[in-house]
Amino acid sequence: MNKNKIILFVFYTIMLLFLASCSSRKSPAPVVDVQGSIPLSKKIRNSIKATQYIVKKGETLYSIAWRSGIDVREIAKINKISPPYEIFPGQKLNLTNKFVPSVKKTLQKGKTYTEKPKVVKKPIAQIKNQAYGKNVVDKRIDINQKVRKWVWPTKGKVITYFSSTQQISKGINIAGKRGQAVLSTADGKVVYAGDALSGYGKLIIVKHNDDYLSAYAHNDHILVKEQQTVKAGDKIAKMGSTDADKVMLHFEVRFRGKSVDPMKYLSK
Structure with missing residues (x-):
C-alpha cells in the first residue's frame, strides 16, 4: 500500500468514526421547571429577587408578592398601601425595609437620634380572619383551622x-x-x-x-x-x-x- 492510499484510509476511517459518534450521541435533556416543563432559566427570571420593583401592566400586589415569596401584608406595610392594595403600572415598590426612611427625634438637650420604624406584631390569639370576619385563636397546631374546608382543585393523578x-x-x-x-x-x-x-x-x-x-x-x-x-x-x-x-x-x-x-x- 503506497503512501497516498494510507493517507486516504486514515482519513475515511476518522470520518466514519466521527459520523458514528454524532448519530449515536443523545442531546442532554434540558433542565425544566416541574410547573409545566418550562426551562428553569425562565422560572428564575420570573422570580423577583431585587429589593425594589417597578409594577408592570396586569400585575397586582398579590402577584408581585407571589413572585417574590413575601407576605403581601409585609410589602403593603413597607410601602404604606392600604387594603384593597391597589397599585398602578410604573409604581416603584420597596420589597425591603432598607429604603424606608428612619424617624429622627430630638432629645431634651437639643441632640437628635435615629429611631428605626417599629414593627407591630399582633398577638397570636387575636389574629383577624378577614375571610370570615371574626377573630380566631391560632394555637399553631392545626394548620387547617383558619380555613373551614379544603377540597381537591380537580380530579386526576x-x-x-x-x-x-x-x-x-x-x-x-x-x-x-x-x-x-x-x-x-x-x-x-x-x-x-x-x-x-x-x-x-x-x-x-x-x-x-x-x-x-x-x-x-x-x-x-x-x-x-x-x-x-x-x-x-x-x-x-x-x-x-x-x-x-x-x-x-x-x-x-x-x-x-x-x-x-x-x-x-x-x-x-
Missing part, C-alpha cells in the same frame, strides 16, 4: 409532588383532560387572574384569609374575575396547557408568603 428542597417544585401537578373543571380549594376572593406571570400560563390566585393563598396555573380558560368571591368547590377555570408541554393543573398553597405542601391540606 398527581404526577409531581411538592419538594421543600428543590426551588422549582413548590406545588403539585395534577394530570387531566383539556377543559376539565378546576375548582377553588376553599372559600375566598380572587386576587389575581391573568397571564402576566411567565411560566404559569393563565393563572388564578385566590386569597382564603390573611395567611393562606392558593394558585391554579396552566389553565385553558379563566372563568372568574379579580375581586370575585368564590366558595370551596366553585368552578373557576378550565384545565389546559398554557406555558406547559402537557395538559395539567399546577396547584400551589402559600402560608404567609411561603410555599407549603398542598397535600397537607387536601384529603387523602
